[in-house]
Amino acid sequence: MTIKVGTTIKSIIAAGAALIMAASVAACGPSAATPSDTASSDSGSSSSANAKARSLDEIKKSGTIKIAVFSDKAPFGYVDQDGKYQGYDVVFAERLAKDLGVKVEYTSVDPAARVDVLTSNKVDLVLANFTVTDERKEKVDFAKPYMKVALGVVSPESAEITDVSQLDGKTLIIAKGTTAETYFEENYPNVTLQKYDQYADAYNALLDGRGDAFSTDNTEVLAWAKANKGFKVGITKLGDEDTIAPAVQKGNKELLDFVNEEIAKLGEENFFHKDYEQTLEPVYGDEVNPDDIVVENGEL
Amino acid sequence: MQGAEILLQPGVFPRLLQGLWVTVWIAGVSVGVSIPVGLVVGWLMTLKNPVVRALMRIYLDFIRIMPQLALLFLAYYGFARWFDWNLDATGACVLVFILWGGAELGDLVRGALQSIPKVQYESSYVLGLSPWQTFSRVILPQAVRRLLPASVNLATRIVKTTSLAVLLGVVEVIKVGQQIIDANRFQYPSGTLWIYGVIFFMYFIVCWPLSIVARQLEKRWSHD
Numbered sequence: 287m288t289i290k291v292g293t294t295i296k297s298i299i300a301a302g303a304a305l306i307m308a309a310s311v312a313a314c315g316p317s318a319a320t321p322s323d324t325a326s327s328d329s330g331s332s333s334s335a336n337a338k339a340r341s342l343d344e345i346k347k348s349g350t351i352k353i354a355v356f357s358d359k360a361p362f363g364y365v366d367q368d369g370k371y372q373g374y375d376v377v378f379a380e381r382l383a384k385d386l387g388v389k390v391e392y393t394s395v396d397p398a399a400r401v402d403v404l405t406s407n408k409v410d411l412v413l414a415n416f417t418v419t420d421e422r423k424e425k426v427d428f429a430k431p432y433m434k435v436a437l438g439v440v441s442p443e444s445a446e447i448t449d450v451s452q453l454d455g456k457t458l459i460i461a462k463g464t465t466a467e468t469y470f471e472e473n474y475p476n477v478t479l480q481k482y483d484q485y486a487d488a489y490n491a492l493l494d495g496r497g498d499a500f501s502t503d504n505t506e507v508l509a510w511a512k513a514n515k516g517f518k519v520g521i522t523k524l525g526d527e528d529t530i531a532p533a534v535q536k537g538n539k540e541l542l543d544f545v546n547e548e549i550a551k552l553g554e555e556n557f558f559h560k561d562y563e564q565t566l567e568p569v570y571g572d573e574v575n576p577d578d579i580v581v582e583n584g585e586l
Numbered sequence: 587m588q589g590a591e592i593l594l595q596p597g598v599f600p601r602l603l604q605g606l607w608v609t610v611w612i613a614g615v616s617v618g619v620s621i622p623v624g625l626v627v628g629w630l631m632t633l634k635n636p637v638v639r640a641l642m643r644i645y646l647d648f649i650r651i652m653p654q655l656a657l658l659f660l661a662y663y664g665f666a667r668w669f670d671w672n673l674d675a676t677g678a679c680v681l682v683f684i685l686w687g688g689a690e691l692g693d694l695v696r697g698a699l700q701s702i703p704k705v706q707y708e709s710s711y712v713l714g715l716s717p718w719q720t721f722s723r724v725i726l727p728q729a730v731r732r733l734l735p736a737s738v739n740l741a742t743r744i745v746k747t748t749s750l751a752v753l754l755g756v757v758e759v760i761k762v763g764q765q766i767i768d769a770n771r772f773q774y775p776s777g778t779l780w781i782y783g784v785i786f787f788m789y790f791i792v793c794w795p796l797s798i799v800a801r802q803l804e805k806r807w808s809h810d
Contacts (some may be wrong), residue, residue, distance in 0.1 A: 337666040357757065358768040365765040367597040369604075393675075394755045403755070406666035408675075513772045569772075 337407040339535035342386075342544060345410055350391045352409040353379045357394035361509070361569045362415045374565040375413040378432060378532075381557065382411070382548055401425050404535045411541065412533045419528075427536055429545040430584025431529035432558055437466050438504030439521040440492070440511050447499045448520040453477045459497035461488050466501040469525045492517070505579065508570045522578050529581065546584070553583025592770055592777030593784065602781075605762030606788050612679050612758070613745040613792075619680075620687025620744070624737075627688050628695020642692070649689040655750050657682045662754045675754040687744055694736050698729035731807050738800040742793040759785055 345351050355375050356363030363373040371379075371392050383390040393409050400416055403409045404426050417435065418428050439458075441447040447456075457478045460466045470477055480497045482488040489510060492500045500507065504522050511517045532549075534541045552558065558580045566579065592598065631642045649657070662678040665671040673681065702725050710720035752761045763781045770777055 337670055337672065354755075357761065358764045360768050360771070364769050365762075366769060367595060369597065369601055394757050394761060396753060396755070399753070399755065402663050406663040407672060408662075408666070408755075509772075513775075 337405070339404075339407055339538040339541070340410055342540045345541070346386065346388060348388075350389045351383050351386060351411065352391045352393060353383075354393045354395040354400065354403050354409040354412045354414055355379060356397075356414045357392075359415060361565050363413075372565070374433070374561055375415060377561045377565055378558075379411075379413050381552070382545065385548060386544070400533070404533060407535060410534065410538075411545070415530055416533050417528045418531050422533075425536060426533040427538065427542050428531040428533050429542055430549045431531040431581045431586070432549060432584070433530040433579060434527050434581050434586065435530060435579070436504050436527045437469060437501055437521075437524040438507040438519050439499050439501045439524065440507040440517055440519045441499035442492075442495075443516050443518050445498065446518050446520045450474065450521065450524065453499065456498040457496075459488050459491050459500040461485055461502055464502050465525065465528075466503075470501065473525075489514075505566075505570075508574055512569060512571045519574075522574060527586070529586065549584050553585075556582060558582050589774050589776030589778075590780050592766070592774040593780055595766075595770070598766055598781075601762050601766065602759060602784060602788065605757065605759035606792070608676075608756065608758040609745070609748050609751075610792060612676060612683065612748045612751060612756070613741075615680050616683035616687055616744055616748075617741045619684045620691055623684060623688030624691025625695055627692025628699060631692060631696035632699050646689045646693055649686050654682065654686060654747055655753065657686065658750055658754055675751065675756045678754060679748065679751045679756060683744055683747070686747075687740065690740050691737060694733055694740070695729070698733040699725065701732055702728055731804075734800055734803060738796050741796055745793055745796075746789060759788060 340348075355371060355373070357365050357371065359373075361373050363371065363375045366372045376392075379390050379392075393403065395403055395409075395412070395414050397414075400412050400414055401422060404412055412426070415433075416422075416428075418431065422428070439447055439450075439453075447453060453474065454476050455478070457480050458470060459480045459482065460470065462481050462483055467479070467481065470479060480491065482491060485502070485506070488500055488502075491497055493514070499520075501521075501524070504519070504524075507519050508522065511519045532545050534545065559576055559582065562576045562580045567574075567576070570579075627642060627645070630638050631646075633639060658678060661673060661682050662675060665673055665678075706724055706728070707720060710724045715723065748758060749760050751758050752764075757765075763785050767778050767781050
């Protein structure tokens with residue numbers, strides 16, 4: 287039983303050792319030689335208050351602006367064959383960085399993470415097809431919009447729907463939980479709705495002729511109609527128009543002002559129309575009026 | 587075979603391999619550091635000191651009850667907001683997987699140590715071995731043999747759980763796969779299953795050798 291006394295002391299030392307080990311492991315986490323190329327640059331950047339956003343000066347000094355984009359939502363933000371970020375949002379991001387005189391460090395985000403990466407200061411700016419809503423406005427600050435989205439209706443070319451009134455008494459396919467569902471339920475009770483959980487199922491239903499048309503975000507149906515012969519988006523603009531805007535951490539006025547000034551400045555050179563031609567037109571085709579999607583100068 | 591051509595696109599395989607390297611790196615570092623942490627934790631769990639035991643109990647239960655995803659979000663977003671401790675995504679993953687691996691492995695170590703009959707300790711003391719010699723020469727070698735199958739299982743679980751890192755924005759093999767699928771969704775609409783098939787195969791290639799090594803060791807030790 288002589289061991290017992292020894293173990294008590296040992297156990298205290300060991301517990302301390304375990305704590306130190308855990309702490310040291312954690313401390314080397316961010317600066318460790320990670321294989322991801324976004325990892326190494328920011329170990330010293332966290333400043334005083336809790337996850338406070340970086341100022342414009344700090345961004346300039348560090349030489350990189352951290353921007354969250356989609357990496358798997360073509361044509362807005364995606365990664366091409368060479369592993370480079372591309373898309374409508376990315377073109378804008380590159381331009382912002384160029385005018386700020388810094389490089390971009392991209393962070394890939396999922397839709398649900400877009401608010402959190404800002405509140406926890408993982409990135410300076412979110413440019414990920416971020417729709418402005420009242421709920422989100424409470425948590426982040428949106429700059430002026432650079433894009434807008436409404437509902438679109440796609441239908442077979444042989445029986446094209448070009449006006450909502452044509453849908454009266456017909457069957458419309460929609461995806462559950464989308465703005466299309468609420469919009470048609472509230473405004474057009476005479477339209478029979480056929481609801482699906484997945485976009486893929488909804489598209490298959492349209493291909494099979496189980497419904498007369500399909501409605502969801504206009505950008506989505508436009509891209510789909512382009513890839514599927516025999517279908518056309520007869521209505522490209524319907525319902526309440528939502529805007530899409532860059533977002534910064536709540537209270538980061540400096541960066542917000544910079545982005546707003548940029549949007550105003552870029553409006554003069556019709557930047558977003560050029561961006562549209564470069565990234566969205568190849569997907570949507572030339573039948574779409576860019577003005578249905580693009581916003582210049584932050585003015586609807 | 588429709589859609590299989592997507593795999594022949596330039597850049598698809600190199601990029602998937604790059605993603606796989608990120609996965610293997612996170613898993614490798616996590617498992618590697620979990621082993622010493624787990625050994626220490628396991629040993630602490632066998633101590634009679636009630637405070638240490640209670641602390642270890644809380645640690646293990648906390649890690650076990652919380653879903654790994656919740657822990658990842660806490661480490662990634664929570665630490666930044668509460669303590670201004672801004673881990674990058676890879677660092678947060680490694681930290682969480684080490685804490686998880688350490689706790690689970692610790693419990694395995696505890697079980698293995700406690701499964702060694704008391705007579706083994708007593709015989710060692712009778713033979714004049716010191717407590718440390720008893721532990722390192724007699725108890726540990728036996729415990730490791732009992733520990734091995736379950737720890738290899740734990741290691742493969744860690745490898746597979748690294749896929750959660752996607753949700754923090756780490757571009758590992760699954761995310762690379764999704765990027766490729768999306769970038770090709772109009773040219774190769776049915777390429778999805780092929781990419782996921784390759785990813786499945788990659789995970790298999792990573793985890794399978796672990797099982798082989800474990801089986802070999804078990805076989806060799808069974809003849810000792």
